[in-house]
Amino acid sequence: MPATRPDSWHIGVILVALILALPVLVVFAHVFLPTTEVWQHLQATVLSDYVRNSLLLMLGVGAGVLLIGVPTAWLVSLCEFPGRRIFEWALLLPLAFPAYIIAYTYTGILDFPGPVQAQLREWFGWGYGDYWFPEIRSLGGAILMLSLVLYPYVYLLSRAAFLEQSVCVLEVSRTLGAGPWGGFRRVALPLARPAIITGLSLALMETLADYGTVQYFGIPTFTTGIFRTWFGLGDPGAAAQLAAILMSFVFILILLERLSRRKARFHHTSSRYSRLPRYQLQGWKRLGAFGVCLLPVLLGFILPSWQLGFWSYLTFERWFHPEFFTLVWNSLSLAAIAAVLAVVLALFMAYAKRLRPGLGVALAVRVAGMGYAIPGTVIAVGVMLPFAFIDNVVDDWMRAQFDISTGLILSGTLVALVFAYCVRFLAVSLNTVEAALTKIKPSMDDAARSLGMSPSQVLYKIHLPIMRGSVLTALLLVFVDVLKELPATLILRPFNFNTLAVRAFELASDERLADSASAALAIVLVGIIPVILLSRTIATSRPGHANP
Amino acid sequence: MSAAPTLELEIDHVDIGYHGKTVVHNVTLGLRKGVIGCLLGPSGCGKTTLLRAIAGFEGLARGTIKLDGEAVSQPGRTLAPERRQVGMVFQDFALFPHLSVADNIAFGIQRWPQAKRRERVKELLALVGLPDYARRYPHALSGGQQQRIALARALAPRPRLLLLDEPFSSMDVELREGLAREVRAILKHEQITALLVTHDQIEAFAIADRIAVMHEGRILQWDNAYNLYHRPAARFVADFIGQGELLSGTVLNAHEVGTELGVITGHIPAGCGPGDAVDVLVRPDDIAPDPSSTIIGEVSAKAFRGAAFLYTLRLPSGQPILLLARSHENYALGERIGIRPGFNHLVVFAADAPQPASMSKAPRAFSES
Numbered sequence: 001m002p003a004t005r006p007d008s009w010h011i012g013v014i015l016v017a018l019i020l021a022l023p024v025l026v027v028f029a030h031v032f033l034p035t036t037e038v039w040q041h042l043q044a045t046v047l048s049d050y051v052r053n054s055l056l057l058m059l060g061v062g063a064g065v066l067l068i069g070v071p072t073a074w075l076v077s078l079c080e081f082p083g084r085r086i087f088e089w090a091l092l093l094p095l096a097f098p099a100y101i102i103a104y105t106y107t108g109i110l111d112f113p114g115p116v117q118a119q120l121r122e123w124f125g126w127g128y129g130d131y132w133f134p135e136i137r138s139l140g141g142a143i144l145m146l147s148l149v150l151y152p153y154v155y156l157l158s159r160a161a162f163l164e165q166s167v168c169v170l171e172v173s174r175t176l177g178a179g180p181w182g183g184f185r186r187v188a189l190p191l192a193r194p195a196i197i198t199g200l201s202l203a204l205m206e207t208l209a210d211y212g213t214v215q216y217f218g219i220p221t222f223t224t225g226i227f228r229t230w231f232g233l234g235d236p237g238a239a240a241q242l243a244a245i246l247m248s249f250v251f252i253l254i255l256l257e258r259l260s261r262r263k264a265r266f267h268h269t270s271s272r273y274s275r276l277p278r279y280q281l282q283g284w285k286r287l288g289a290f291g292v293c294l295l296p297v298l299l300g301f302i303l304p305s306w307q308l309g310f311w312s313y314l315t316f317e318r319w320f321h322p323e324f325f326t327l328v329w330n331s332l333s334l335a336a337i338a339a340v341l342a343v344v345l346a347l348f349m350a351y352a353k354r355l356r357p358g359l360g361v362a363l364a365v366r367v368a369g370m371g372y373a374i375p376g377t378v379i380a381v382g383v384m385l386p387f388a389f390i391d392n393v394v395d396d397w398m399r400a401q402f403d404i405s406t407g408l409i410l411s412g413t414l415v416a417l418v419f420a421y422c423v424r425f426l427a428v429s430l431n432t433v434e435a436a437l438t439k440i441k442p443s444m445d446d447a448a449r450s451l452g453m454s455p456s457q458v459l460y461k462i463h464l465p466i467m468r469g470s471v472l473t474a475l476l477l478v479f480v481d482v483l484k485e486l487p488a489t490l491i492l493r494p495f496n497f498n499t500l501a502v503r504a505f506e507l508a509s510d511e512r513l514a515d516s517a518s519a520a521l522a523i524v525l526v527g528i529i530p531v532i533l534l535s536r537t538i539a540t541s542r543p544g545h546a547n548p
Numbered sequence: 549m550s551a552a553p554t555l556e557l558e559i560d561h562v563d564i565g566y567h568g569k570t571v572v573h574n575v576t577l578g579l580r581k582g583v584i585g586c587l588l589g590p591s592g593c594g595k596t597t598l599l600r601a602i603a604g605f606e607g608l609a610r611g612t613i614k615l616d617g618e619a620v621s622q623p624g625r626t627l628a629p630e631r632r633q634v635g636m637v638f639q640d641f642a643l644f645p646h647l648s649v650a651d652n653i654a655f656g657i658q659r660w661p662q663a664k665r666r667e668r669v670k671e672l673l674a675l676v677g678l679p680d681y682a683r684r685y686p687h688a689l690s691g692g693q694q695q696r697i698a699l700a701r702a703l704a705p706r707p708r709l710l711l712l713d714e715p716f717s718s719m720d721v722e723l724r725e726g727l728a729r730e731v732r733a734i735l736k737h738e739q740i741t742a743l744l745v746t747h748d749q750i751e752a753f754a755i756a757d758r759i760a761v762m763h764e765g766r767i768l769q770w771d772n773a774y775n776l777y778h779r780p781a782a783r784f785v786a787d788f789i790g791q792g793e794l795l796s797g798t799v800l801n802a803h804e805v806g807t808e809l810g811v812i813t814g815h816i817p818a819g820c821g822p823g824d825a826v827d828v829l830v831r832p833d834d835i836a837p838d839p840s841s842t843i844i845g846e847v848s849a850k851a852f853r854g855a856a857f858l859y860t861l862r863l864p865s866g867q868p869i870l871l872l873a874r875s876h877e878n879y880a881l882g883e884r885i886g887i888r889p890g891f892n893h894l895v896v897f898a899a900d901a902p903q904p905a906s907m908s909k910a911p912r913a914f915s916e917s
Binding site: 444449455458462465466 | 604839
């Protein structure tokens with residue numbers, strides 16, 4: 001059979017992938033550009049701080065998410081103790097909190113005028129400067145905050161891995177005399193290691209991408225450095241070069257994750273599944289397990305939501321007016337537009353991959369999905385540079401030809417913002433849609449084709465109705481991610497266009513913590529939606545589970 | 549080969565391959581209007597690939613496929629499946645899970661006026677014997693019911709040609725032959741031209757007017773069931789269709805072959821002279837027990853088939869041979885029994901030659917029915 005010639009599907013997919021890869025390529029290209037004076041200044045002064053702080057942050061958060069995520073996952077999947085069934089999903093709840101929001105909340109709780117220190121002063125009659133109290137706005141504080149909201153990645157993946165482990169392996173380990181602890185250390189943990197590393201690398205990518213927390217705590221890292229270099233020092237080129245270094249950190253993480261996943265294939269030796277026999281914990285062990293699982297939920301979700309709720313209640317009269325609903329409307333409509341676009345693009349890419357299997361399309365789809373690993377700050381820089389260039393070129397040409405100034409068509413408009421969201425979150429919709437599409441047998445397509453449907457009619461009449469649920473999930477996931485996204489929104493939003501995330505950040509930065517609570521709470525409430533979806537999926541996804 | 553106007557499907561010197569590997573070699577085949585054809589062969593013989601090429605899902609490397617005289621596939625030019633008016637029933641039925649039975653059947657006739665469409669759905673449901681199932685959904689149907697709905701769906705637009713890809717392979721073995729007869733009755737009622745792919749000869753015999761035996765991408769014989777069994781055109785066909793053993797012998801003269809079973813008389817085809825080494829096909833029903841016979845075989849295996857026993861006998865030379873005996877002729881393993889050959893006609897292959905000596909030219913590829 002002659003090789004299939006490239007047709008409109010090939011060209012379309014490669015075009016979309018190239019456009020979506022543009023920001024990353026632009027940033028990457030800056031590695032090869034000559035450095036400026038500002039860059040030399042950065043190198044001489046703050047660059048080593050950025051590297052050190054980013055590395056320390058990764059190290060600390062890495063340790064934190066492992067310490068919280070792995071033991072809790074093992075307890076809820078392999079042991080029996082009071083509250084286990086609730087903890088199974090409740091341990092995911094901190095995922096609803098963007099790191100910057102939990103950071104403001106804890107600052108409000110723990111700083112000098114906050115309720116904790118005020119109470120201590122009242123009890124002991126201390127005054128200002130009489131006592132030592134740990135400073136939350138520090139590197140250690142940032143590590144704690146990020147660990148509290150990012151551990152669910154490790155929890156989620158290691159739990160899935162523990163549940164997937166063949167019951168035979170675990171039973172063999174018990175017949176050979178391994179107790180709960182021995183079984184965990186010598187069998188379950190080594191088997192789950194690839195999944196744990198995947199979860200860890202996801203958490204570390206989020207750590208590198210974080211802007212709100214480190215900015216608020218005053219810790220100089222790459223993300224804050226990129227902002228400062230661009231908007232403080234006015235050098236986009238040097239900002240892009242910083243972004244390129246940050247991106248190389250991410251690529252190293254991706255590489256490590258891929259390497260560990262390659263080994264995962266050899267791990268499952270048996271496919272017999274049945275209900276896992278759980279270790280029945282007794283006495284103080286039950287209490288201990290309960291406490292270990294309660295603490296992250298309490299600190300990562302219950303306490304901060306209670307505080308946000310309390311603040312929102314206190315400031316009700318100040319925020320309950322049209323301006324707040326404009327914020328809500330801006331956020332929701334922006335997130336909805338981006339979500340629809342990301343899902344449409346994902347459908348197009350995934351369907352093209354189905355219609356035209358081959359290296360070219362598969363590679364293009366992979367490229368289009370890589371934005372998820374790239375920090376929002378980097379993507380914003382990568383969007384801003386080419387868009388501003390295009391705007392300038394168009395404006396100059398229109399002025400020269402027609403004496404009309406077109407101004408900013410792309411940069412500084414919602415177009416740039418929606419585009420950046422698509423770059424960053426296409427992977428979310430793509431993964432969901434691709435997974436659903438591969439579940440539909442190819443014979444469905446063939447049957448519809450032989451009954452007179454064109455390929456696009458097949459997508460519309462067969463695939464979309466069958467995978468309606470997955471498409472909705474993809475829409476929701478992108479929607480929530482966009483709503484939570486801070487740094488890209490901050491850089492790319494049109495002048496005077498505010499969203500909930502931006503407003504919460506601005507108010508908190510102005511030390512109006514209580515006033516920022518309503519916007520923050522709105523984000524958290526919406527953020528719970530994907531947590532519910534996730535907990536439903538994992539409840540039904542265990543091999544051998546009764547429901548298909 | 550001339551393009552006779554009565555041919556619904558014409559496959560002319562077709563090669564199909566992927567990634568530089570040819571999986572269908574030089575296939576030529578014609579199917580007249582209203583005839584049910586079958587591609588029969590073991591898995592991997594290229595039969596499904598050929599079927600998918602006829603449907604338009606695969607391109608050709610060489611040759612032409614014509615439907616009703618119109619060239620629909622040529623190298624580099626493949627008419628899209630949706631524009632061929634070729635219906636297809638899939639191995640897994642591929643019913644659309646989000647549509648009711650009626651909507652599934654009506655899927656290919658959405659442009660018809662509503663009244664006509666409803667009528668057609670009703671007619672087909674009655675034809676496949678499920679008149680009350682219009683509102684059900686595929687997941688509520690048994691395998692056999694799903695298959696009938698898949699058939700009704702493919703028939704609804706009155707395609708020029710219906711293709712069936714292993715339509716009974718997911719059914720219980722005991723049901724297959726009966727279902728195949730039912731499907732044949734439905735296809736004949738609709739007077740449709742059909743081509744079926746299967747690896748099961750019982751199915752093929754039950755449903756098809758003409759059968760093409762495929763092996764390693766080639767069609768070895770295109771014939772009716774009787775001829776495939778009694779006049780196999782190739783060693784592979786002799787081996788694949790029915791049971792039997794090849795017995796070596798020597799041509800004695802124009803009418804006789806000398807073998808371990810004695811001198812067998814019959815027509816020795818041209819091309820084999822006295823003294824030539826040949827292989828004679830011996831079917832289980834060519835041998836009968838005869839206590840008075842001097843030809844002795846030792847029972848080395850026996851299989852109870854209800855009405856009959858299938859014995860494997862070993863001749864003194866060690867040559868195995870099959871014997872079909874009535875079920876009250878019960879011999880013990882190791883027992884030595886007398887047998888008598890009773891050939892109606894001889895199937896003789898020149899030793900070490902793939903083609904039987906009787907086949908001086910390639911089988912005629914066009915349907916004669």
